[in-house]
Amino acid sequence: MINAKLFCFSGKLHFTNVKISDMVGGRAYSCMAINYFMRDNVTGPEHVVIVLGSTEQKQPVKELWTSPSDEFFVKGQTLRRKCIFAGTPTPDVYWKKLEGTLPDRAKFKSFGQELQITDVRESDVGQYECMGKNSESSVTKVYDTRIESAPFWVEEPQDVEASINETATFICKADGDPKPEYAWYINGVPLEDRQNELGVRDPRIYNNNRFYKKDDNNITLRNLTLEDHMNIQCNASNKHGYVFSDVYLNVLGTTDTSNTEAFTANPSLTRAALLVLVLQLILQ
Numbered sequence: 001m002i003n004a005k006l007f008c009f010s011g012k013l014h015f016t017n018v019k020i021s022d023m024v025g026g027r028a029y030s031c032m033a034i035n036y037f038m039r040d041n042v043t044g045p046e047h048v049v050i051v052l053g054s055t056e057q058k059q060p061v062k063e064l065w066t067s068p069s070d071e072f073f074v075k076g077q078t079l080r081r082k083c084i085f086a087g088t089p090t091p092d093v094y095w096k097k098l099e100g101t102l103p104d105r106a107k108f109k110s111f112g113q114e115l116q117i118t119d120v121r122e123s124d125v126g127q128y129e130c131m132g133k134n135s136e137s138s139v140t141k142v143y144d145t146r147i148e149s150a151p152f153w154v155e156e157p158q159d160v161e162a163s164i165n166e167t168a169t170f171i172c173k174a175d176g177d178p179k180p181e182y183a184w185y186i187n188g189v190p191l192e193d194r195q196n197e198l199g200v201r202d203p204r205i206y207n208n209n210r211f212y213k214k215d216d217n218n219i220t221l222r223n224l225t226l227e228d229h230m231n232i233q234c235n236a237s238n239k240h241g242y243v244f245s246d247v248y249l250n251v252l253g254t255t256d257t258s259n260t261e262a263f264t265a266n267p268s269l270t271r272a273a274l275l276v277l278v279l280q281l282i283l284q
Contacts, residue, residue, distance in 0.1 A: 014064055015049075017088040019056070022049050060137035061087040066130070069142065074240055075149035079117040079124065082110065083141050085132025092134065098127040098142070122147055150241030151176035155217075157234050161250045162224055168249050169220045174236035180243075182216040185233040191219070204228055224251045 013029060015022060028046035035041065064086040073079045085091040093112040096102065103124060107116045117124055125147050131140045155173040162168050174180045184191035186200045191213070193199040204227065205211045213219045221228060228251050235244045 012065065014084050014086075016064065016084065016086050016090050017059065018049070018051050020051050020054075023051055024049075056088060058136055059086070059088040061085050061091045061132045061134055061139045063132075063139055063141065066141050067143065070144045070146075072146040072148045073120050073124075075121060075147055077120055079120045079145065080114060081128060081130070081143050081145075082114040083130040083132065084113055085139060087132065087134045087136060089134045089136075091132035091139075094131045094133065096129050096131075098129055100126055120147055146177075148177040148240060151180040151236045151238055151243045153243055153245075156243075157232065157245045157247045159247045159250070161252065163252045164224050164226060166224050167220060167222045168224060168228075169218065170232055170234070170247065170249075171218055172234035172236065172245065173217045174243055176236075176238050176240065178238045180236035180238050183235045183237070184213070184219060185235075187231050188233070202230075204230070221249070224249075226251050226253055 013031070026048065028048050030046045031044040033042050033044075062085065064084040066083040067081045071081075083093065085093065095106075095108065095112075095115045103117060105118045107118075108114065109116055115128065115130070125145060128143045128145060129140055130143070131138055133139075151174040153173070154175050155171050157170045157172045160168040160170065172182060172184070174182075186202060186205055189202075190197065190199045191205070200206055204221075210222045211220070212222075219232070228249060231246065231248050233244065233246045235242055237243075
C-alpha cells in the first residue's frame with residue numbers, strides 16, 4: 001500500500017525517502033490508466049525497487065519535484081500547486097502566502113504537499129511559499145500566481161430610441177485578463193473588413209460622414225433619419241471566452257411616435273435570426 005512517503009502527481013511516482021518496506025516483497029510497481037467511459041485500461045511497464053543497506057541514514061531536505069513556479073489561473077477555477085521534498089526523516093511541508101494570508105478557501109492535500117484554493121479571485125494574486133523541513137535542513141520554493149478571467153461587462157450597449165436629426169451613441173466596454181478584443185456588427189454583418197470577408201456596405205454606414213467609430217468602445221450615428229433603424233451587436237472576447245450584446249436603434253418620426261418597435265434594414269431578418277448569424281460568425 002502507498003503510504004505518506006510515496007506521492008503520485010502528473011503521472012509520476014516519487015519516494016520521498018526509501019525504506020526496506022518499499023520493496024514490498026519484490027513485487028513490482030506499475031502505473032495503470034483507466035478510461036471508465038470506454039471501460040478500458042492499459043498498464044505501463046513494471047518497476048522493481050531494491051533498497052540497499054540496513055541502517056537508515058539521515059539526509060537533508062532536497063527538492064524532488066515541484067509545480068512550475070510561474071503560472072496563471074482563470075478566475076473561478078481551482079488553483080493547484082504541489083511541491084515534493086526528499087529527505088530523511090521525511091520532510092514536513094508548510095505553505096504560506098507572502099505579503100498576506102491564505103484564504104479560507106485554501107485546503108491541503110497529499111499529506112500537505114499540495115495546496116488547493118477553490119474559486120480563485122483577484123485577491124489570490126501574489127507569491128506563495130512552500131517549505132520542506134526536517135531535523136537536518138529546510139528548503140523553500142516560491143510560486144508566482146496570476147489570475148486571468150473571461151471578459152465581463154463594464155458598460156454594456158443599450159437600446160437607443162431617438163428622433164430624427166438627433167444623435168445615437170452605443171458604448172461597449174468590457175474588462176478581463178487578457179484585455180478583450182472588440183468586434184461590432186450591423187444587422188449581423190461585421191462592421192470592419194476582415195480577411196476574405198467584406199464588412200458593412202450599408203450606405204447608412206459605409207463612407208457616410210454621419211456615422212463614425214470613435215474607438216473600439218464607441219460608435220455614433222448623427223443627424224438620424226427614419227431609415228436609420230438597425231440592429232447593432234458588440235462582441236468582446238479573449239482566449240477565455242466572450243460577452244455579447246444585441247441592441248437596436250429605433251428612430252421616431254416627428255408626427256407619429258406610436259411605433260416604438262425596432263426593425264432592421266432587411267425586414268425578412270428577425271432579431272433572433274440576426275443573433276444566430278452573429279454568433280455563428282463569432283464561433284467560426
